Amino acid sequence: MSAPAWADTSAVVVDLGFGDAGKGVTVDLLCARRRYGAVVRANGGAQAAHNVVAPDGRHHTFSQFGAGTLAPDGPVPTHLSRLMVVDPLALAAEGAHLASLSVPDPFGLVTVDERALIATPWHQEANRIRERARGGGRHGSCGMGVGEAMAYALARPGDAPTAGDCRTPAVLRRKLHRLADHLDALRRELGDGSRTSPDVEDCVAAYGGFARRVRIVDESYLPGLLARAPVVFEGAQGVLLDEWHGFHPHTTWSTTTTANPLALLAEAGRPGDARRIGVVRAYTTRHGAGPFPTEDPSLAGLLPEPHNGTHPWQGAFRVGHLDLAAHRYALAATGGVDSLVVTHADSAAAAGGRLRRCTGYTDRAGRPLVPVPGDAPAPSHPLHPAPGPLDARADAHLRRQAALADALAAARPVLADGPTPPEEIADALGTPLEAVFSGPTRDDARITAPA
Template sequence: MSGLPWADTSAVVVDLGFGDAGKGVTVDLLCARRRYGAVVRANGGAQAAHNVVAPDGRHHTFSQFGAGTLAPGGPVPTHLSRLMVVDPFALAAEGAHLESLGVADPFALVTADARALIATPWHQEANRVRETARGRDRHGSCGMGVGEATAYALARPGDAPTVGDCLRPAVLRRKLHRLADHLEALCRELGADAGGGPDVEECAAAYGAFARRIGIVDEAYLPGLLSRSPVVFEGAQGVLLDEWHGFHPHTTWSTTTTANPLALLAEAGAGARRIGVVRTYTTRHGAGPLPTEDPGLAAVLPERHNGTHPWQGAFRTGHLDLAAHRYALAATGGVDSLVVTHADTAAAAGGRLRRCTGYTDPAGRPLEIAPGDAPAPSHPLHPSPAPLDARAQAHLRRQAALADALATARPVLADGPTPPEAIAEALGTPLEAVFSGPTRADARITAPA
């Protein structure tokens, strides 16, 4: 493989679909090609599931650790930025698996901004209570409490636990007690069983141990890191699930575009190359519109690392949706290069793969989709009004109407699979790498046009 054209600057990796396109393998490839100062997480939380298979067969699903941890030159450190929602318990479980793969002291690789929110067991339980109460109208939540932590921080910013609170036991205990009260009140409101919840003292002690194992840093850390070395920003989920640009309500409480990484880079006076990732076909985990869905494809395109999730729901498969990916490109402001994964699937699909070039409504009229003028992200450090102001409410109604339209849309399909080069041409973006298998050894690097 030749050297990567983006190797001398920071990189921002973003999924141009509904997630699961291959952000993890893309980050793993980048970190195998050169030494980055860190992999930085700048949105989402422990609900991320980025599967990386090393050429030696080791497999790990990256959730909060950066997907450069298995890089051949040694693990690339992970930084959890202030725009991340950190789950210490999930991080501990993930670190234990990495240790079993031969990564020595993985927690020494992690730094976390003291301002980052924490997703606790109370947030997780509240998340699941709400989702269960929705019944047949479930949103498709991952059930990890990430959105609940963000919503709670917007409503009660002074009570929201942060990474830095893990160094302040008295403050942390007070906030955890208030969270327990919040969950109990929510359960009463929804007629659910609170189940007792975890012990506050035990949880606080575990968070104290977490704080002693990782590096908790202040606002000067990331700008200093960016001044010394390029980094890789590893996005979570996909643009089509973005809190404002996704198809409401089947979205995430997270900014999944390149906006967060670009904001952090701008604060440090740095820039980056934006890398979009797509599959050769389009998938979605859980509820929400997927206009090109074809249940028959699932039988010929099996998923080794994705399946039915108790909270998200089924893993769904559809034909390549170029119209949706164009929408994602517009929503994120474009990318500089494209990585295409699952290029080996056309043969496996036995000629069944097709591509969607647009949509029609049930009456056969063309249906165009385009991003609207979205409000600011909802993160507490970049808050939109809570409760939502009239503009934000109007925008979400627009996105909900778009979701309804896509739920009944008919894809305009062209015959035959689409080679990676043709996908890049259709999306007007230079092709940088193609994966024809699950490991970095299966990647082919191409030069930009």
């Protein structure tokens, strides 16, 4: 495979939809084309699910390990940055599966910023209690406790456990006991009768094992890494689920645009030293609740999804026609990208001519509806309602996004006949085409390196 023109520049991979567009296979392809110093996670947590199928048939769903771990010239290391919510227990399970795929010493590949929050079983249970309390108005959470960890850290920053705390049992023990008290109070507040609760000492021991197996580093590590070699920033979720630009409340507690990687580069004295790669499917999907103007359930049987399905907390995996209007919104929200990767280009044949494309929306009265991103008040700093108060500006912005969600839920898509070839998708989005996937592996990619 030929190297891209900007081979000495870091790459930022961002999903221009609701997630599941193919960030994992894109990172896998990038790491096959050149050797990067690391794959860096800069948002989200263990709720990510990036499926990679290697040409030899090995399959792994990447959650916290970077999707360059199965690169053909050997695993690319993973760095979990300070903007990641780390789940040590889920990382242990993921590492065990990678070891079963003949990845040598998976945990030796991982560095973790000591400032990164950790998601614990108490966060997970609190997350699920809140979702149960919403009844039919569930937000579509993955139930992994990532948002709860963020919310708890905002409300009680001194009590929020971090990766660095895993090296100090006394500090971690105190914080976990306070988390247990918080969970009990939440149960009483919401009238939840569940009593599932982990043992603090068991978790202290498990997290101590995590601290011994991975390398926990300080704030100097990432700048030093970037000075030695370019990296791939592997985004989680999609721009349309962004904490500020997504359609509230069906969003993630995470900045899913390119803002976090660009902030980390700027902190390291390398502002803008990256090419931004947007990823879209040749049709549109959404996993879980929320507005989806181009949804067409009849496509689901024609476009099988081997690695996605109905999730007990997130909900159904939904399928619809290519939504160019939504992707334009995402591009505006993230400030544009430098190139485009289109996945599932073989879907048109599989759908038997049923796929169409959405060029815009109309409202209930038949008038054009053009969603425009608002002025987000605080990138990289989630302030979703509950728990904790919102400042006036943040509250007004989220109300705006909720109104936009209502409008999109009632919107009618303007559909044009026929599937859209990848080159036409790139033209419609005004972005050079870098690669097209017509199958699940890196060998199924056609490369078109942008100038």
